[in-house]
Amino acid sequence: MAQGHQASGIQAGRLAASDIAENFADLHPAYETHEAMVAADRCYFCHDAPCMTACPTSIDIPQFIREIQGGHPESAARTILDQNILGGMCARVCPTETLCEQVCVREVAEGKPVEIGRLQRYATDALMACGVHPFDRAEPTGKRIAVVGAGPAGLSAAHRLAMLGHDVELFEGQPKAGGLNEFGIAAYKSTNDFAAAEVDWLLQIGGITVTYGKTLGGDLNLEQLKSDYDAVFLSIGLGGVNALRAEGEDLAGVADAVDFIAKLRQSDDLSTLPVGRDVVVIGGGMTAVDAAVQSKLLGAENVTIAYRRDQSAMGASRFEQDLAATKGVKLMFNVMPKAVLGTNSAEEVELERTEIKEGRVTGTGETLRLKADQVFKAIGQTLEGQPEAVELSGGKIKVDAQGKTSVSGVWAGGDCASGGEDLTVTAVAEGRDAAMDIHQSLMG
Structure with a gap:
């Protein structure tokens, strides 16, 4: 048993480093x-x-x-x-x-x-x-395009635009490109720094300059980008996290699941990453499953996903749900958080049982409590840093089928844009299709 395993609270080293390495091995090993x-x-x-x-x-x-x-x-x-x-x-x-x-x-x-x-x-x-890039650039067009956000949609758009002969300036707020591929996906799905290697390989097309530490609404202004470039593609993702709106949400031990996953993905030694003994994850999507499963793989003894609707309504696929169950995660349905309880840090979570009335989640008044020294919020993300001039729809940037926004010369795609599922593959398609539409618009 790892040293300090019996200690309460959130701590590192619940498992030996060798056990953690085995736990985080490739989920689907490569074919011979x-x-x-x-x-x-x-x-x-x-x-x-x-x-x-x-x-x-x-x-x-x-x-x-x-x-x-x-x-x-x-x-x-x-x-x-x-x-x-x-x-x-x-x-x-x-x-x-x-x-x-x-x-x-x-x-x-x-x-x-x-x-x-x-x-x-x-x-x-x-x-x-x-080590060979299979695509060549077309003859230079003399056009310059700004792509804001180096996640899947931004990378896809940048590559297609560069391949068509345009010069692309790719702006990214993080110190690394990749977006959710780099920071937001479970470590056992992308091993050996594959996300970073894929970005390096993609950039071999040429014609793409990446500038880090630049965000829309911070260092970048949409009007200035429109003035400086022939077109703008926004792929800024969803940077905000929805609040629990429950008493005790500000207690120590309560954290955003996306931040936990990002820290885990960027860690050089997972045995140094602290995790609770009793972990509760609030939510029902892929982020909730990734946070829960990885908590278990780091050595948490009891991990529970608490979701407010029934199993069929979960955003995570049945495969992901079954994966969580096989790793020892307990899935609870039709419960929502009422309060996080504790003196200075989380000790328990109070949940209320729910039912669906006229399509809406409604509390029944019946409550229960779970031990929890660590609580992760995984109840959806919100758009941050959106330009005021761009029309929104459902809290995201409104786009048409080609990715055009309400502002002339500005396109958008990925999680920040309306329509489509929040999947890497969907974001890639949206970036690619917007790039083709930008090309058509610029070249006639």
């Missing part, structure tokens, strides 16, 4: 070549491939699997990356079980789909290992 061949042989290469329709980036899945089957993983990667330049990360983090693999004919007929995500990783990893 013979495994990829066997997996590819299961594909029917459907003419009207439902998997391709289910992919937000419309990757030609039968084509790339056929190329793997023929022994050409680099060609398969080119097919993938032509539609999704962050295909390597998407292969790791996409909820394929609710997208391409869910509609796979093999899944429908046999309950076991072709493992499209792992095949995609096999191909993209093979190409990146060659």
